[in-house]
Amino acid sequence: MTSPPLLEVQEIVKRFGEKVALDHVSTSFQPGKIYGLLGPNGAGKTTFIRVITRIYIPDEGEVRYRGMPIEPAHVRRIGYLPEERGLYQKYKVGDQLMYLAQLKGLSRQEARRRLMHWMEKFEAADWWNRKVNELSKGMQQKLQFILTVVHDPELIILDEPFTGFDPINTELIKDEITRMHKEGKCIIFSTHRMEQVEELCEHILFINEARLLVDEEKHRLKERYRAYRYEVVLDAPWDGLQGGPWEVIESGPDGPHWRYVLKVQDEGAFRQLLHRLHDAPVNVRRIAEVLPTLHNIFIHLVNSAVHESV
Amino acid sequence: MKAFRLVASFELIQRLKKRSFWIITFLGPLLYVLLMSIPxxxxxxxxxxxxxxxxxxxxxxxxxxxxxxxxxxxVATVPDKATFERLRKALINSDDDVLLHIKPMADVMEDPVIEVVSKKELGQQAIKTLTSTLKEVLRRRRAAAMGLAPGQLEKLSPRIHIQQRIVTESGTKKTQAGLSFALAMVASILIYIALSAYGGMVLNSVQEEKQNRLVEVILLSVRPFELMLGKIVGIGMVGILQYILWGVMIFVISLVGGLVLGFSIVGSPEMSSMAAGSMGQAASPEVQQLMEAVHYAIHEVNWTLIVTSIVLYFIGGFFIYAALYAAVGAAVDDPRDAQMFIFPLILPVLLSFISVMTTLNISPHSGAIFWMSMIPLTSPVAMVARIPFGVEWWEIALSLMLLMATAVFMVWVAGRVFRVGLLMYGTKPTWKTLWKWVRTA
Incomplete structure (x- = not known):
C-alpha cells in the first residue's frame, strides 16, 4: 500500500459571490517534489494557495493532509511566502521574527536558536536589533524567506520568491530550495518566470479561469505538446533538404555552420529525413528535437482557452 | 489560546517599547496643565x-x-486745579494711564454717571474691579447718609449657602454638587478619550498588518478571531496601564501640591489677612467651603464605586469600539477610507459626551441622560458621568449587563467582517458589503 500524498485536494469549489474562483479542482502533492503553479493573473492561483493553507474554507470539496482532513495543526507544518510581502517597518527585526516564529508554534528558546542559525547563514546576524525600515529591500526579502522556513515545514509554498533579489541572493535562495528538495520537502512554486520553472520544477500545474487545465510531470507535458520540430546543423547550406514531408521553418548561419529548423509531419517523415541526411554531401553536425518551452505551452494554453470562451 | 496570548503580549510590549508612549504618559498631564494655564x-x-x-x-x-x-x-488723585481738558490731553502720550471721570451728582442717592477715558481700551477685569470698588464706596456713603453703622451695613448682604443633603437609611448626608460635577466631567472625559484614542490604535495596528501583508502569513497559524481579540486585549492593556500611570502621577502631584497649597491657605498670614480684608471677617467662608469640599472628597465620595465603574465601562465600551475599529481596519485598504466608517461609529460617544457637558449641570437624572446611560453605545460616557451624583444600583446593573452583552455581540459581528475583510484587497467596501460579510462569513 502506498502512503497517502502529503496534500490532496478533491473537487474544490470556491466562489466569491457570483464569481467562481476555483471550479472543481483536484490534485495532490507528494513529498520530495517541486511543483510549478502557473497561470495568468487572476486565474485563481492565490485562491488555490489560500484554500490549501486553510485561510479560505472551500464551498465544496475537501483538502486532506496526509490522508486526514486538514486542520490547524497541519497548517503549522506549511511555510508560505506570499507574493506581496512585508514586515513591520517600525519594529526591531529580532522582536518581530521572534513573534512570528513563536506564532508558528516554536518555543521561545527554539525560535531564537533557529532564527540565529538562519541569520548567521544569511550573514544577517547583526540586523537583530535594527528596525526593518533601516534595511534594504533585499535584506528584508532574506528575512521573509527565513520566516517562511524557520519552523522546518514539510510543505513550502513560494509565491514569486525571487522578485526584488539580486543575482547573488537569487542563487542563495535557489541553493536553499534545492537543499530542501533533497531533504524530501514538498515545494510549490508559483511564478510567472518560466525559465525558473524550467530549471527547478518537476511537475506542472496550470490554472486558467478557475480550472486546473494541466497537472502532469514537466517532461510528459513537453512530450504532449511536442510539435515535431527538429533542429539540423550542417557544415554548409544544402538544397537537398528542400522538398519532403516536412517544412523548413528556419534557415540561417550558426557560427561557422548552417542551421535549419524543420517541422516534420510525423515519425515516418522524421525517418525519411534521417535517410536524406545519411546521403547528404555535407557533414551533419547535430540533429535534435526542439521541445516546446513552457513559455510556448503557457501561451498556447491561454490562447486556446480564450478561443474556447469566444 | 497560546496564539491569542502571543498576539496580545506582542501588541502590548511593542507599544511599551515606543518612546512616544512614555512621552505621552509623562508629558501628557504636564502638557495638559500647561495648556490649561496658558490663558x-x-x-x-x-x-x-x-x-x-x-x-x-x-x-x-x-x-x-x-x-x-x-x-x-x-489710584492717583489729580491736582485740585486740573481741568478735564488738560487731563485728557495728557493721556494722548501715555499708554498706562486712564482717566476715571465721575460726573457731578445732585446728592448721594442719585446714580452716578461715570466714564473711563484712555488711549487704549481698558480690560474687562479692570472695569469689573473699578465697578465693584465704586459700588462699595457709594454703598458706604449711602449707608452713612441713611444713618446706618458700618456693622449694620454688613447685615444687609447676608451670605447664603445651600447645603444639599441626600436621604440615607440612617438620616441624611451632605453632598457637594460642584465636586460631583467635576468628578463626572473628569470621568466622562477619561472614557471619551480612551475610547477614541485606543480604538484608533487598534485600527492602525490592523491596517499595518493588512498593508504589509503579514496577515497572510499570520493567518496560517492564528485564527482571525484570535488575532482580533489579541489585538483588542493587548492595546486595551496599554490603555489601562497608561491610565494607572496617570492615576499614580495625579495622586502624587496632588498629594505634594495639596500639602504645599494646604499649608499656604491655612498658614500664610497674607492669604488669611487678604481673605479677611476683603470679607471683613476673620474666618473666610471660601476657605471654609474649600476645606469642606476636600473633607467631602476624602470621606464621603464613593471612590470604589467611581473607579470600579470607570474601569468596567472602559472595558465594555472599549471592547465595543475597538472591535468596530478592528473590523473597519480589516475592511478598508487605505486608512483614509477608514474615516468614512469611523465617524458614524464614534458619533454616539461624541453625542453622549456633548449631552453630558450640556445637561448634566441642569439635571443629572433627566430623561435624555438616563436613556443614554442605558443604551450601550452611549452608556460608557453617560453613566460614569451620572454615578458621582448617586445612581440606583439596579440602573448600574442593568446598564452594565446591556453593555457587556452588546460588547460580546459586537466582537462577534466584527470578527466576521474582520475575517472576510482582512484578505480583501482592491475594493472599497460600503456599509452594504460589510453587512453582507456579517451575514455570509
Whole structure:
C-alpha cells in the first residue's frame, strides 16, 4: 500500500459571490517534489494557495493532509511566502521574527536558536536589533524567506520568491530550495518566470479561469505538446533538404555552420529525413528535437482557452 | 489560546517599547496643565499696572478711592486745579494711564454717571474691579447718609449657602454638587478619550498588518478571531496601564501640591489677612467651603464605586469600539477610507459626551441622560458621568449587563467582517458589503 500524498485536494469549489474562483479542482502533492503553479493573473492561483493553507474554507470539496482532513495543526507544518510581502517597518527585526516564529508554534528558546542559525547563514546576524525600515529591500526579502522556513515545514509554498533579489541572493535562495528538495520537502512554486520553472520544477500545474487545465510531470507535458520540430546543423547550406514531408521553418548561419529548423509531419517523415541526411554531401553536425518551452505551452494554453470562451 | 496570548503580549510590549508612549504618559498631564494655564499665564504676564487718575466731580469717591488697594491698578488723585481738558490731553502720550471721570451728582442717592477715558481700551477685569470698588464706596456713603453703622451695613448682604443633603437609611448626608460635577466631567472625559484614542490604535495596528501583508502569513497559524481579540486585549492593556500611570502621577502631584497649597491657605498670614480684608471677617467662608469640599472628597465620595465603574465601562465600551475599529481596519485598504466608517461609529460617544457637558449641570437624572446611560453605545460616557451624583444600583446593573452583552455581540459581528475583510484587497467596501460579510462569513 502506498502512503497517502502529503496534500490532496478533491473537487474544490470556491466562489466569491457570483464569481467562481476555483471550479472543481483536484490534485495532490507528494513529498520530495517541486511543483510549478502557473497561470495568468487572476486565474485563481492565490485562491488555490489560500484554500490549501486553510485561510479560505472551500464551498465544496475537501483538502486532506496526509490522508486526514486538514486542520490547524497541519497548517503549522506549511511555510508560505506570499507574493506581496512585508514586515513591520517600525519594529526591531529580532522582536518581530521572534513573534512570528513563536506564532508558528516554536518555543521561545527554539525560535531564537533557529532564527540565529538562519541569520548567521544569511550573514544577517547583526540586523537583530535594527528596525526593518533601516534595511534594504533585499535584506528584508532574506528575512521573509527565513520566516517562511524557520519552523522546518514539510510543505513550502513560494509565491514569486525571487522578485526584488539580486543575482547573488537569487542563487542563495535557489541553493536553499534545492537543499530542501533533497531533504524530501514538498515545494510549490508559483511564478510567472518560466525559465525558473524550467530549471527547478518537476511537475506542472496550470490554472486558467478557475480550472486546473494541466497537472502532469514537466517532461510528459513537453512530450504532449511536442510539435515535431527538429533542429539540423550542417557544415554548409544544402538544397537537398528542400522538398519532403516536412517544412523548413528556419534557415540561417550558426557560427561557422548552417542551421535549419524543420517541422516534420510525423515519425515516418522524421525517418525519411534521417535517410536524406545519411546521403547528404555535407557533414551533419547535430540533429535534435526542439521541445516546446513552457513559455510556448503557457501561451498556447491561454490562447486556446480564450478561443474556447469566444 | 497560546496564539491569542502571543498576539496580545506582542501588541502590548511593542507599544511599551515606543518612546512616544512614555512621552505621552509623562508629558501628557504636564502638557495638559500647561495648556490649561496658558490663558492665565498670558494674562498675568501682559498686565502692566495701570494708573487710574480719579477726576471726581461729585466729591463722593476721590478720598475713599485713594485709600484702596486694587489689583493691577494704582489710584492717583489729580491736582485740585486740573481741568478735564488738560487731563485728557495728557493721556494722548501715555499708554498706562486712564482717566476715571465721575460726573457731578445732585446728592448721594442719585446714580452716578461715570466714564473711563484712555488711549487704549481698558480690560474687562479692570472695569469689573473699578465697578465693584465704586459700588462699595457709594454703598458706604449711602449707608452713612441713611444713618446706618458700618456693622449694620454688613447685615444687609447676608451670605447664603445651600447645603444639599441626600436621604440615607440612617438620616441624611451632605453632598457637594460642584465636586460631583467635576468628578463626572473628569470621568466622562477619561472614557471619551480612551475610547477614541485606543480604538484608533487598534485600527492602525490592523491596517499595518493588512498593508504589509503579514496577515497572510499570520493567518496560517492564528485564527482571525484570535488575532482580533489579541489585538483588542493587548492595546486595551496599554490603555489601562497608561491610565494607572496617570492615576499614580495625579495622586502624587496632588498629594505634594495639596500639602504645599494646604499649608499656604491655612498658614500664610497674607492669604488669611487678604481673605479677611476683603470679607471683613476673620474666618473666610471660601476657605471654609474649600476645606469642606476636600473633607467631602476624602470621606464621603464613593471612590470604589467611581473607579470600579470607570474601569468596567472602559472595558465594555472599549471592547465595543475597538472591535468596530478592528473590523473597519480589516475592511478598508487605505486608512483614509477608514474615516468614512469611523465617524458614524464614534458619533454616539461624541453625542453622549456633548449631552453630558450640556445637561448634566441642569439635571443629572433627566430623561435624555438616563436613556443614554442605558443604551450601550452611549452608556460608557453617560453613566460614569451620572454615578458621582448617586445612581440606583439596579440602573448600574442593568446598564452594565446591556453593555457587556452588546460588547460580546459586537466582537462577534466584527470578527466576521474582520475575517472576510482582512484578505480583501482592491475594493472599497460600503456599509452594504460589510453587512453582507456579517451575514455570509
Amino acid at each position: 492665565a499665564l498670558l494674562a498675568v504676564s501682559t498686565i502692566k499696572e495701570t494708573t487710574v487718575h480719579v477726576y471726581d466731580e461729585s466729591g463722593y469717591f476721590a478720598t475713599a478711592l485713594s485709600k484702596k488697594k486694587l489689583t493691577d491698578l494704582r
